[in-house]
Amino acid sequence: MNDRVANFGEQVGTLLPRLRRFARALTRHPQDADDLVQLAVERALTRSAQWRPDSSLTNWMLAIVRNAWIDETRARHRRDAVLVPENEAVEVGDTGTDRDIEWWSIRSALERLPEEQRLAVALVLIEGLSYREAAQVMEVPIGTLTSRLARGRLALQAMLTDPSITRVARKD
Amino acid sequence: MTVTDEELMAYVDGELDAARLESLRLEIAASADLSRRVAEQRELRDRLRRAFNPALDEPVPARLTELTARARVVELGSSARHRPPRVAWLSGLALAAGIVLGIALGPALLQLARESPEIVASGADVAAGGALADTLSQRLASEQSASDPIRLGVSFVAKSGEYCRTFISQHGDVALAGMACRQGATWRIDALQSVSIVPEVSNGYRQAATSLPPLVLRAAEDSMAGDPLDAVGEAAARDQDWTTPAVTR
Numbered sequence: 001m002n003d004r005v006a007n008f009g010e011q012v013g014t015l016l017p018r019l020r021r022f023a024r025a026l027t028r029h030p031q032d033a034d035d036l037v038q039l040a041v042e043r044a045l046t047r048s049a050q051w052r053p054d055s056s057l058t059n060w061m062l063a064i065v066r067n068a069w070i071d072e073t074r075a076r077h078r079r080d081a082v083l084v085p086e087n088e089a090v091e092v093g094d095t096g097t098d099r100d101i102e103w104w105s106i107r108s109a110l111e112r113l114p115e116e117q118r119l120a121v122a123l124v125l126i127e128g129l130s131y132r133e134a135a136q137v138m139e140v141p142i143g144t145l146t147s148r149l150a151r152g153r154l155a156l157q158a159m160l161t162d163p164s165i166t167r168v169a170r171k172d
Numbered sequence: 173m174t175v176t177d178e179e180l181m182a183y184v185d186g187e188l189d190a191a192r193l194e195s196l197r198l199e200i201a202a203s204a205d206l207s208r209r210v211a212e213q214r215e216l217r218d219r220l221r222r223a224f225n226p227a228l229d230e231p232v233p234a235r236l237t238e239l240t241a242r243a244r245v246v247e248l249g250s251s252a253r254h255r256p257p258r259v260a261w262l263s264g265l266a267l268a269a270g271i272v273l274g275i276a277l278g279p280a281l282l283q284l285a286r287e288s289p290e291i292v293a294s295g296a297d298v299a300a301g302g303a304l305a306d307t308l309s310q311r312l313a314s315e316q317s318a319s320d321p322i323r324l325g326v327s328f329v330a331k332s333g334e335y336c337r338t339f340i341s342q343h344g345d346v347a348l349a350g351m352a353c354r355q356g357a358t359w360r361i362d363a364l365q366s367v368s369i370v371p372e373v374s375n376g377y378r379q380a381a382t383s384l385p386p387l388v389l390r391a392a393e394d395s396m397a398g399d400p401l402d403a404v405g406e407a408a409a410r411d412q413d414w415t416t417p418a419v420t421r
Contacts, residue, residue: 013240020236021227034233041239042385106223124185125217126224131187150178157216 008048012041015061018127022062025110025122026069036072040065062127063137066119073115109159117152124149175199175206184213235389290322290341291348291361300352300359308337308352308359312410314403325384326392326400327409335414336362338384338392349384351391354414363391 019040023033044051044064051060110118116138123134124145135145175196182188183196200206289302300308304322313324325338336353352359365385384392401409 009240013237016232016236016240017228017230020230020232021224024227025224030227033227034236037236038239041236045239102219103223106219121220125220131182131185146178146182150181153181153213153216154177156220157212160216160219161212 008051009045011057012044012061015058016041018058019061019065022122022127023065023069025126026065026118028107028111036065036069039072040068043068056133059129059133059137062123062129063139066137070115105160109156112159113152113155117148117155120145120148121152121156125153177209180206180209181213184210184217235393291364298361298364300361304339304341304352305359308339308354309414310410312403312406314406327406328392328396328400329398330395331397332395333397333416335409335416336392336395338388340384349388351388351395353395354416362395363388 016037019037020033023036023040024030027033027036040061044061047064051057110121113121119138120134123129123137124131127134129137131142131145131149134149135142138145140148179188179192179196183193183200188196200210290300290304292299292301299305307322307324311322311324313327316323322339322341325340327335327337330336330353332353334353334355336351337359338349338351340347340349348364350361350364352361354360365387
């Protein structure tokens with residue numbers, strides 16, 4: 001058993017880069033993403049007995065990150081806290097390199113999606129999960145997942161391909 | 173016949189069955205409009221991946237790798253020589269401003285803390301009492317074993333100049349983890365948080381509480397002036413009864 005638990009910590013350790021990428025798609029800032037991953041890993045370590053070794057540890061961890069994020073955003077709404085000044089984005093857009101601007105455009109387009117659509121987009125398009133896996137992580141039927149994914153994609157495309165919309169978003 | 177957006181997306185995502193995949197492939201090849209829509213879907217996916225993939229190649233902050241490494245080492249059980257270097261989880265931290273320092277206890281833990289002789293009110297502060305105070309004053313991290321009810325983490329000199337130590341004190345199914353700083357003759361508790369213990373399913377053996385919870389880790393990270401004390405520094409500080417060091421090593 002000790003070996004199993006030891007192995008568990010090690011396996012979670014190898015997933016950290018993946019978890020950070022996923023968390024970045026959900027949160028506004030890389031520091032927030034790392035805070036979220038830390039919270040999720042803490043939870044995972046105390047609940048390691050709930051993970052079935054015949055299932056995907058990656059997807060189990062992604063679900064923990066997702067649940068931790070939902071808990072966190074609800075708590076934030078309750079506290080009504082604004083963590084980051086909205087105008088920071090304008091500075092990045094005005095002074096950044098092309099890569100910064102591309103990052104910011106995508107970041108800000110993602111931010112404008114409803115949470116459920118952002119999760120669907122992140123799990124399928126960024127993390128490369130199948131529809132079935134993404135639906136499991138989100139705890140919804142596949143049909144719900146695909147419709148959220150479709151709406152999220154169309155909204156992102158509208159924001160990212162229309163330069164006037166992008167510009168408006170950048171000055172927001 | 174029209175092809176829906178969802179079907180095109182399923183095509184791009186590799187989610188169509190073989191029969192539909194083949195027929196749609198032919199339709200797309202024959203239609204400039206469908207080809208363009210497929211290309212747009214692929215472009216969107218590629219842009220998203222290009223934006224987020226760099227996260228995979230960045231070094232993972234030590235505060236995260238230490239969490240999983242510590243789980244591994246502590247669960248393995250015991251011997252101090254297997255511990256990772258304590259400095260590891262402190263290096264390279266980019267701490268966001270405004271880190272919460274404080275005491276987070278659920279109602280059950282609050283009661284436990286109230287009943288436990290280890291946690292005592294000391295004026296406006298909370299201080300260590302009983303066995304916890306004794307352990308903080310006398311024990312060295314290098315001498316302890318995993319079965320000790322109170323285990324010490326790191327010892328360090330805080331920015332305030334005080335000596336501080338992190339600890340985990342186990343009480344059945346729960347444990348209190350915290351950071352205590354030496355103030356005069358008492359150990360003032362600056363951070364305290366509950367840790368749940370993973371119940372063992374197969375043979376009734378209970379795991380020791382493992383890693384420090386985030387609140388305590390951050391309190392320590394935020395307070396620490398330099399590196400944690402090594403075994404020699406810890407012993408020297410103990411031998412001087414944790415009086416504020418004139419010169420830090």
